[in-house]
Amino acid sequence: MPIYFDHAATTTMVEPAIAALTEAVKKLGNASSLHSAGRAARKELEQAREIIAEAVDCTPSEVVFTSTGTEANNLAIKGLYWQGVKSNKKVIITSTFEHHAVADPINWLAEHEGAQVIQIGVDRKGFIDLDALKEQVEKYKNDIALISIMHSNNEVGTLQDIEQVVKIAGSIAVHSDCVQSFGKVELSFKNLGVTAATISAHKIGGPLGVAALILKRGLDIEPVLHGGGQERDLRSGTFNVPGIIAFAAAAKNAIENRKERELKVRELKQELIQTIKKNVSDAWVNGDLAKSLPGIISITFPKTDSEGLLLLLDSEGIACSTGSACSAGVQRPSHVLLAMGLSEDETTSTLRFSLSYTNTINEIAKLGSVIATVVARSKAASGKR
Amino acid sequence: MKKLKVIAAMSGGVDSAVAAARAVDAGYEVVGVHLALSSNPKKYRSGARGCCTIEDSHDARRAADVIGIPFYIWDMAEEFHKGVVENFLSEYQAGRTPNPCLRCNEKIKFEAVLDRAKALGFDGVVTGHYAITKDGADGKTLHRAADIDKDQSYVLAVLRTDQIEGAIFPLGDTVKTDTRKEAKERGLFVANKPDSHDICFVPSGDNAGWLRERLGSEIGEIVDQSGNKLGEHKGAYTYTIGQRRGLALTVPDKSGEPRYVLKIEPKSNTVVVGTHQDLAVNTIIATPPVWCGPVPQINKDLRGFAQVRAHGAPLATSYKFDGNNLIANLDQPVFGLATGQALVIYDGDRVVGSATICETI
Numbered sequence: 001m002p003i004y005f006d007h008a009a010t011t012t013m014v015e016p017a018i019a020a021l022t023e024a025v026k027k028l029g030n031a032s033s034l035h036s037a038g039r040a041a042r043k044e045l046e047q048a049r050e051i052i053a054e055a056v057d058c059t060p061s062e063v064v065f066t067s068t069g070t071e072a073n074n075l076a077i078k079g080l081y082w083q084g085v086k087s088n089k090k091v092i093i094t095s096t097f098e099h100h101a102v103a104d105p106i107n108w109l110a111e112h113e114g115a116q117v118i119q120i121g122v123d124r125k126g127f128i129d130l131d132a133l134k135e136q137v138e139k140y141k142n143d144i145a146l147i148s149i150m151h152s153n154n155e156v157g158t159l160q161d162i163e164q165v166v167k168i169a170g171s172i173a174v175h176s177d178c179v180q181s182f183g184k185v186e187l188s189f190k191n192l193g194v195t196a197a198t199i200s201a202h203k204i205g206g207p208l209g210v211a212a213l214i215l216k217r218g219l220d221i222e223p224v225l226h227g228g229g230q231e232r233d234l235r236s237g238t239f240n241v242p243g244i245i246a247f248a249a250a251a252k253n254a255i256e257n258r259k260e261r262e263l264k265v266r267e268l269k270q271e272l273i274q275t276i277k278k279n280v281s282d283a284w285v286n287g288d289l290a291k292s293l294p295g296i297i298s299i300t301f302p303k304t305d306s307e308g309l310l311l312l313l314d315s316e317g318i319a320c321s322t323g324s325a326c327s328a329g330v331q332r333p334s335h336v337l338l339a340m341g342l343s344e345d346e347t348t349s350t351l352r353f354s355l356s357y358t359n360t361i362n363e364i365a366k367l368g369s370v371i372a373t374v375v376a377r378s379k380a381a382s383g384k385r
Numbered sequence: 386m387k388k389l390k391v392i393a394a395m396s397g398g399v400d401s402a403v404a405a406a407r408a409v410d411a412g413y414e415v416v417g418v419h420l421a422l423s424s425n426p427k428k429y430r431s432g433a434r435g436c437c438t439i440e441d442s443h444d445a446r447r448a449a450d451v452i453g454i455p456f457y458i459w460d461m462a463e464e465f466h467k468g469v470v471e472n473f474l475s476e477y478q479a480g481r482t483p484n485p486c487l488r489c490n491e492k493i494k495f496e497a498v499l500d501r502a503k504a505l506g507f508d509g510v511v512t513g514h515y516a517i518t519k520d521g522a523d524g525k526t527l528h529r530a531a532d533i534d535k536d537q538s539y540v541l542a543v544l545r546t547d548q549i550e551g552a553i554f555p556l557g558d559t560v561k562t563d564t565r566k567e568a569k570e571r572g573l574f575v576a577n578k579p580d581s582h583d584i585c586f587v588p589s590g591d592n593a594g595w596l597r598e599r600l601g602s603e604i605g606e607i608v609d610q611s612g613n614k615l616g617e618h619k620g621a622y623t624y625t626i627g628q629r630r631g632l633a634l635t636v637p638d639k640s641g642e643p644r645y646v647l648k649i650e651p652k653s654n655t656v657v658v659g660t661h662q663d664l665a666v667n668t669i670i671a672t673p674p675v676w677c678g679p680v681p682q683i684n685k686d687l688r689g690f691a692q693v694r695a696h697g698a699p700l701a702t703s704y705k706f707d708g709n710n711l712i713a714n715l716d717q718p719v720f721g722l723a724t725g726q727a728l729v730i731y732d733g734d735r736v737v738g739s740a741t742i743c744e745t746i
Contacts, residue, residue, distance in 0.1 A: 307457060311455070311457055311505065312505060315455065329419070329439075329446070330460040330462075377504060381501045381505045
């Protein structure tokens with residue numbers, strides 16, 4: 001069996017979600033229809049919405065279903081920006097190390113819609129500079145359309161103090177990409193106080209192709225998709241009822257088991273770090289060990305090249321990931337690690353391991369038995385001196 | 386016995402896809418690698434030109450998935466630019482006509498890629514070239530392919546014996562039409578993809594225009610062998626020895642005979658033209674030699690065949706290695722031979738070695 005240490009990319013579907021999905025796809029009915037088949041679908045859809053609302057700690061009407069986390073981020077960022085533009089607010093504040101699904105819509109708004117983007121830097125551990133944020137908020141106060149800062153970083157796992165961000169923001173809208181955090185650490189939409197948050201099903205054992213934007217009640221932002229007027233006119237498109245039902249089943253399962261799984265994954269993380277350090281003395285961990293997601297570990301193996309590491313680990317049956325690649329598939333230095341102050345060479349010598357409660361100590365031991373050779377070979381092949 | 390591990394270089398074309406599939410069948414542990422050779426690749430391929438588009442890398446990945454092997458993209462853009470593109474430009478600047486495919490095999494596929502593969506613990510590199518290697522008493526030797534129309538031993542003749550040791554050519558015994566048929570049978574949708582021609586980094590196919598953009602288009606004289614001006618040109622390096630078309634001479638030849646480019650003089654930016662007879666070459670001097678097998682005895686006169694173009698005919702010749710240069714005395718003259726091209730010597734179908742032509746007499 002291949003060893004899978006890439007659960008932050010996507011993870012195994014949990015049994016309750018598989019059961020819910022396979023049951024739901026057999027049923028006929030468009031949740032927007034008024035007849036009995038439609039009503040039956042609608043009932044299950046709204047039930048699922050309530051389950052997800054409970055899992056995120058928001059009201060059901062605050063859940064807007066989308067197809068992906070990327071779509072939810074686009075809806076929040078563009079919607080809140082266009083909302084702001086109505087009162088002449090054109091500044092967007094974000095961090096230097098957001099996921100592309102946040103950074104790219106913001107850049108698009110800058111290029112096409114006249115947005116002025118302020119990026120707040122992060123320190124070596126991946127924490128945003130809250131003083132700088134405060135300074136910029138005071139400086140642009142009445143011109144700011146929104147602030148978008150991720151709850152946790154997908155490459156290094158650092159958790160941000162979003163409550164503090166909201167405090168600094170005052171009445172300014174705050175969006176937070178919570179895709180990696182939801183179901184993994186404690187997360188309450190109400191307590192965070194954000195205007196909008198993104199969550200996604202397939203990161204927590206739900207199916208691919210379903211996600212949600214949690215958007216504060218009463219906010220009617222501009223939609224990105226226009227059509228049949230589903231989801232309060234915020235997101236048109238026929239409801240993916242089976243996907244949403246399975247999403248709810250996965251969310252329920254994740255929340256019910258969260259504490260126990262978090263504990264186990266944190267132990268596995270410690271074990272993996274120690275195993276690597278024992279076998280590769282010059283390797284180091286990026287980010288912060290305490291204030292971070294339980295399962296994401298970013299490790300730099302100096303003078304190696306991560307493509308080579310990935311290839312060799314893959315041929316040993318171990319899956320993990322490197323940073324991002326460009327459209328041609330060529331590896332590019334990770335903007336996340338660059339933002340944290342790593343050199344280009346260091347960013348392309350870094351791997352991300354992301355663990356799940358389904359991983360085992362034995363799998364980590366297997367990684368430990370091959371990592372020294374893999375690193376030595378990659379060093380020889382990299383040409384980095 | 387432990388499985389041998391190999392890297393299959395996959396361009397996204399039909400040959401390298403079938404080669405990779407055959408390597409799997411032969412029992413190798415195969416990892417597919419597509420080389421990203423351009424730092425700014427075009428999205429789509431246009432016709433038969435280019436081989437470094439994003440579409441090509443997708444085609445290669447799809448083929449690897451169908452074959453069932455891992456697939457990676459290696460960024461060799463910097464190495465390609467230094468080893469192939471810059472060399473191409475500087476050769477033209479010096480008045481020679483380079484063959485970039487040879488340089489790519491020499492510097493990229495069987496040096497940068499092979500070295501990296503070896504460092505990562507692989508035993509060799511598989512490509513879709515049409516050529517054959519044979520195990521001999523003194524190691525592996527390089528030979529012509531069974532399909533003489535597709536034979537690519539000429540562009541591989543720059544490989545040293547240690548590079549040939551690490552090279553695997555599963556298509557050497559196959560004719561191209563059979564490769565396409567096999568690709569179809571294997572469910573590889575690249576089966577009908579057109580062959581790539583021309584120079585992959587000049588996607589427009591307009592070699593002269595591409596050179597002018599980079600080297601400028603300073604006007605110079607076209608003269609006859611006595612130095613009489615016959616016309617003008619826009620950059621001497623855009624001409625090739627033996628070229629007849631596109632000279633636009635204003636002074637016609639007295640005898641009415643067509644005229645050909647005989648010489649390119651980059652320093653004075655002059656192109657010298659003359660008759661077909663003036664193009665005749667009997668002796669070729671080429672350097673530095675690369676031996677694809679045993680090194681010939683110094684100054685010993687040997688018999689063999691010379692090939693001076695990628696798909697040129699084998700020319701019966703005497704040849705010798707004088708310690709520095711490879712010298713060929715052809716039985717029959719050859720016409721329109723450009724310096725910068727490779728002289729490849731064959732002993733029957735075996736590649737003896739090659740060198741870059743520096744002088745013709």
